[in-house]
Amino acid sequence: MPAVGITSYMANLWLNWVRGSSTTPPTTVYAQLHVGVPGATAASNLSAGTVGGTVRVAITFAAASGGSISITGTAPSWTCSASAVSETLSHVSFFDASSGGNCLWTAALNSTRTWSTGDTYTLSTDSLNLTPLAAN
Numbered sequence: 045m046p047a048v049g050i051t052s053y054m055a056n057l058w059l060n061w062v063r064g065s066s067t068t069p070p071t072t073v074y075a076q077l078h079v080g081v082p083g084a085t086a087a088s089n090l091s092a093g094t095v096g097g098t099v100r101v102a103i104t105f106a107a108a109s110g111g112s113i114s115i116t117g118t119a120p121s122w123t124c125s126a127s128a129v130s131e132t133l134s135h136v137s138f139f140d141a142s143s144g145g146n147c148l149w150t151a152a153l154n155s156t157r158t159w160s161t162g163d164t165y166t167l168s169t170d171s172l173n174l175t176p177l178a179a180n
Contacts, residue, residue, distance in 0.1 A: 047081045048150040070140035074100035075120050075167060078135035086137035086147040093124035093131060093159055100142050114171040121166040130160040
């Protein structure tokens with residue numbers, strides 16, 4: 045089973061849409077940092093550096109094209125606000141709410157990043173791709 049990808053929640057939304065059930069897309073998608081594989085609901089390996097600060101940050105995506113969406117606009121960033129923290133960021137998760145809510149998908153960062161108290165991390169690129177697509 046893949047360690048990252050769309051969640052069962054997201055897959056069920058899309059599949060229910062295919063069968064005619066109405067769904068309401070989130071008005072905002074939020075990103076959250078992790079120090080290991082987030083797990084099926086993104087409840088695992090949360091970054092301790094965001095405790096006491098902003099855990100989830102709003103993120104904007106461009107219109108889908110070719111089965112993919114990518115970050116657009118201002119890239120989300122976090123500041124390590126917890127005291128005496130030194131950890132390595134490795135994953136990110138995406139939610140339909142700023143707290144609580146449902147995890148939509150998870151992803152590994154392109155490269156890990158060590159951060160400590162006072163450091164800032166900016167997620168400059170990310171995309172969600174649905175592949176393979178049928179050929180023309």
